[in-house]
Amino acid sequence: MKSLIQQAFDPEDFRREGHKLVDLLASYLENCRQKAPMPVLPPSDPDAMAAFWQNDLENRDFELQSFYSTLISQSNHIHHPRYMGHQVVPPAPLSALTELLEALLNNGMAIYEMGPAATAIERVVLQWLAKHIGMPQSADGVLTSGGSAGNLTALLAARQAMCGHNIWEEGNQHHAPLAIMVSDEAHYSVARAARIMGWGEQGVVKVPVNDRMQLDASRLEDTLADARARGLHVIALVGNACSTSTGSYDPLNEMADFAHKNNLWFHVDGAHGGAAALTQKYNHLTQGIEKADSVVIDFHKMMLAPALTTAVLFKNGAHSYETFAQKAAYLLASGTQKPWFDSAGRTLECTKKMLGVKVYAMIKLYGDQLFSDYVEAAYDLGQEFYHLLNQQTDFEPALKPDGNIVCFRFNPKGFTGDVSILNAQIRKKLLLDARFYVVQTQIQGQAYLRVTLMNPFTEMADLNDLLLLIRELGNGIIETVNT
Numbered sequence: 347m348k349s350l351i352q353q354a355f356d357p358e359d360f361r362r363e364g365h366k367l368v369d370l371l372a373s374y375l376e377n378c379r380q381k382a383p384m385p386v387l388p389p390s391d392p393d394a395m396a397a398f399w400q401n402d403l404e405n406r407d408f409e410l411q412s413f414y415s416t417l418i419s420q421s422n423h424i425h426h427p428r429y430m431g432h433q434v435v436p437p438a439p440l441s442a443l444t445e446l447l448e449a450l451l452n453n454g455m456a457i458y459e460m461g462p463a464a465t466a467i468e469r470v471v472l473q474w475l476a477k478h479i480g481m482p483q484s485a486d487g488v489l490t491s492g493g494s495a496g497n498l499t500a501l502l503a504a505r506q507a508m509c510g511h512n513i514w515e516e517g518n519q520h521h522a523p524l525a526i527m528v529s530d531e532a533h534y535s536v537a538r539a540a541r542i543m544g545w546g547e548q549g550v551v552k553v554p555v556n557d558r559m560q561l562d563a564s565r566l567e568d569t570l571a572d573a574r575a576r577g578l579h580v581i582a583l584v585g586n587a588c589s590t591s592t593g594s595y596d597p598l599n600e601m602a603d604f605a606h607k608n609n610l611w612f613h614v615d616g617a618h619g620g621a622a623a624l625t626q627k628y629n630h631l632t633q634g635i636e637k638a639d640s641v642v643i644d645f646h647k648m649m650l651a652p653a654l655t656t657a658v659l660f661k662n663g664a665h666s667y668e669t670f671a672q673k674a675a676y677l678l679a680s681g682t683q684k685p686w687f688d689s690a691g692r693t694l695e696c697t698k699k700m701l702g703v704k705v706y707a708m709i710k711l712y713g714d715q716l717f718s719d720y721v722e723a724a725y726d727l728g729q730e731f732y733h734l735l736n737q738q739t740d741f742e743p744a745l746k747p748d749g750n751i752v753c754f755r756f757n758p759k760g761f762t763g764d765v766s767i768l769n770a771q772i773r774k775k776l777l778l779d780a781r782f783y784v785v786q787t788q789i790q791g792q793a794y795l796r797v798t799l800m801n802p803f804t805e806m807a808d809l810n811d812l813l814l815l816i817r818e819l820g821n822g823i824i825e826t827v828n829t
């Protein structure tokens with residue numbers, strides 16, 4: 347009789363169960379690809395879901411493959427082309443397979459000796475990305491676990507480089523309160539980073555947006571002057587590429603010039619849309635990204651990798667050593683640069699997953715073109731969907747999308763009720779129906795439906811069907827109210 351430890355490490359069990367799991371997942375992928383009529387997400391009551399898994403844990407009968415099947419059925423089906431809610435990519439299946447390898451090798455990566463190959467691969471991947479978004483040779487950075495951690499990592503370096511004293515050692519005391527400038531449309535992780543750094547609400551100075559929800563560059567001057575007059579020491583300007591809610595790209599070029607003229611650090615949050623810089627067709631949207639002092643791009647959004655892998659790039663690579671260190675700590679006493687290869691010195695993580703490996707494998711297997719083909723197709727679909735919406739008399743797009751995030755609402759002629767309430771009700775019914783997954787957002791105080799077209803197999807036929815379903819649900823709600 348094998349001990350539990352022997353069982354847990356049995357290579358034969360691993361081989362057998364692994365083969366079965368890959369078969370299960372391949373069939374699952376086929377079903378999704380064929381758009382099998384299935385709910386694209388499970389029923390959404392959190393307490394019922396918790397009770398389900400509590401019961402499951404207490405049930406002593408356990409069979410690994412049936413657990414895998416149950417987990418799949420209780421999960422969101424990101425690979426189904428009708429799942430189009432949040433910015434979650436259906437990962438390229440082979441990158442998920444690479445992640446299995448990463449998990450098993452489990453080379454920790456705090457220091458080079460813990461993950462030699464993964465450390466080198468991370469560097470190669472970062473240099474590949476820096477080159478593709480037009481950053482100079484001096485660029486360097488780190489991979490970290492998500493865009494939120496990435497924004498914090500970059501803004502900590504900005505703080506150290508720009509605040510004028512050694513804040514890492516001395517803290518915030520006895521100096522003017524620090525702040526960053528950003529539009530209201532920025533992802534919450536940007537404001538959260540300012541709060542984590544102890545700057546409170548006043549640490550985020552909001553620049554107004556225009557009617558396309560882009561930061562209004564004509565308001566930069568007066569917003570900065572006003573913040574300075576209030577005694578704030580503004581150290582950085584943050585651009586969205588693109589914003590989370592509406593997918594709008596800020597005018598990065600103008601912002602970069604303004605930032606540098608006014609001695610501000612320029613950070614670009616390109617977690618979702620920075621990847622447009624890799625395309626021919628949509629790289630006009632990211633023009634100016636190459637001038638940024640720091641850039642964040644999520645590989646797990648528009649670059650087909652499973653969550654989480656985020657690149658934090660610094661135009662002047664030496665700045666990447668300032669995130670967690672005193673000024674110029676990247677220089678050793680001898681005047682030579684600190685070694686690049688002990689990753690924990692520059693990242694929030696101590697132990698870190700082998701983050702670059704799955705990206706490296708995709709680049710090597712498919713080449714650069716995979717990413718530009720993917721982004722271009724997704725952004726094209728966003729534009730086509732916008733045209734479809736414009737052709738309907740009972741739908742209105744919130745604004746012309748820059749990329750693959752499209753916000754719209756059902757608003758039939760003659761409807762005199764509250765359009766926001768109507769669309770919020772439609773969204774609830776869509777969740778119950780579960781043939782599509784669509785989310786909701788607020789734009790200037792109004793509720794809109796929102797899709798993020800991340801799945802490369804979503805087609806116009808799916809979007810047509812979505813509008814038919816929304817129309818049916820919306821008219822049903824109106825009828826019920828009127829009778």
Ligand SMILES: Cc1ncc(COP(=O)(O)O)c(C=O)c1O
Binds near residue numbers: 491493590
């Ligand atoms: C623009 C933007 N920045 C940052 C983030 C946070 O990224 P993550 O979810 O990887 O932490 C998001 C997530 O949606 C985002 O859209």
